[in-house]
Amino acid sequence: MAEQNQAAGSPQTPPSAPSSPERDTGTAQASIPAYPRRHSHKRLIILASLLVLVVGGIFLWRYLSGFESTDDAQVDVHLYPVSARISGYVQAVNVDDNQWVQEGSTLVEIDPKDNEVALAKAQAALDNADAAAESLNIDVPVSSVDASSQLKFTSSNIQNAQAAIEAAEKEAAAAHARVVEAQAENVKAQDDVTRYRLLLTKEEIPKQVYDHAYASAASDVAAVAAAVASEAAALQTVQEAHSRLIEAEASYEDAQAGPQRVAATRAKALAAVADIRQKRAALEQAQLNLGYTKISAPVSGEVTKKVVVGLNVAPGEQLLTVVPLDQVWITANFKETQLKHMRVGQKVTVHLDSNGRDYRGHVDSIAGATGPLFSLLPPENATGNYVKIVQRVPVKIVLEPGENRDHQLRPGMNVEATVYLR
DSSP states (O other): HHHHHHHHOOOOOOOOOOHHHHHHHHHHHHHTTTHHHHHHHHHHHHHHHHHHHHHHHHHHHHHHTTEEEEEEEEEEEEEEEEOOOOEEEEEEEEOOTOOOOOOOOOEEOOOOHHHHHHHHHHHHHHHOOOOOHHHHHHHHHHHHHHHHHHHHHHHHHHHHHHHHHHHHHHHHHHHHHHHHHHHHHHHHHHHHHHHHHHHHHHTSSSSSHHHHHHHHHHHHHHHHHHHHHHHHHHHHHHHHHHHHHHHHHHHHHHHHTTHHHHHHHHHHHHHHHHHHHHHHHHHHHHHEEEETTTEOOOSSSEEESSOOOEEETTOEEEHHHHGGGGGGGEEEEEEEEGGGOTTTEEEEEEETTTTTEEEEEEEEEEEEOOOGGSSSSSSOOTTTTOOOOOEEEEEEEETTTTTTTTTOOOTTTHHHHHHHOO
């Protein structure tokens, strides 16, 4: 067969010369290391790439876990509604809407005429009460002295009246004795006249004896009349002495009632003092009401929703609202899963879309309950189809001093809050 192929004219490969051992060794060293070196470079590149990814992942994880962010955040502030404390007619409004006012500046003025009249009336009532109380305070010590002296005086009068009664009764008894004596003398004299008249008729005695007896009888009659009159006068003196005693006893009883009258006067004085306090309180109230006619700004801020001149307002009616833009804060609603490492005092960055600016602040406090719990109808999760929903908890963020100096943060604006946990 080989011969046939050769005969067919096919080319034949000459037999190769035998290779030397040195040439074979060089060829093997040049061809064998090519593939292992390429694989080792690839492994190094892959390991380096994996290392970079791991390190980058660690740094990325540390970066992302170093802050918590939410766009569910709003600007809040305490609104100050300014209301009237008295009723009246609005005669002046000194501010316009969206005007900045300083604390203590006069915003609204109510017509003060009615309150000025009330103040004058209260002052007059207080002056009248002061005068009445002053007179009563003078009467109290005078009444005390009068009652004491009157009691001593009436006691002395009773003693004098009793002594006068005793003396008058003695005098009346003596006058009665004189009457009895005069009557006895008169009876004897009348008997002598009768007897001497019979003897004179018989001419047994001289006429001079009869005339003497008759004159003596007439004198005894006059003596009886005088004694009777003296007795009547003595009895009258006794009656007058008894009358004076009754008057002295009545005066004494009246004097004994003097302390009660003094107590009544003192009670009137105390009532007058209480009336003074009441009138003074009414005066102070009138002064306050007059001061309430000028309504001032409770804080510095912008005015909104103001009233107009000519309105009749009632106590408690709102006149305007002051928005203190220097006192705004941020209420950020974070998910409950974001609060694990959040603490009070951590730094915060607040981003505002309207001007693209970032504001610095810090966490002031974390609410004690979730936001829905404060709603009018809190959610009730006690159902058979309960599904766990991640809740949001309000976090109060306070800006650093001077951050809202330009007053760009307005209550109600939405912002993005980022809390740095490290």
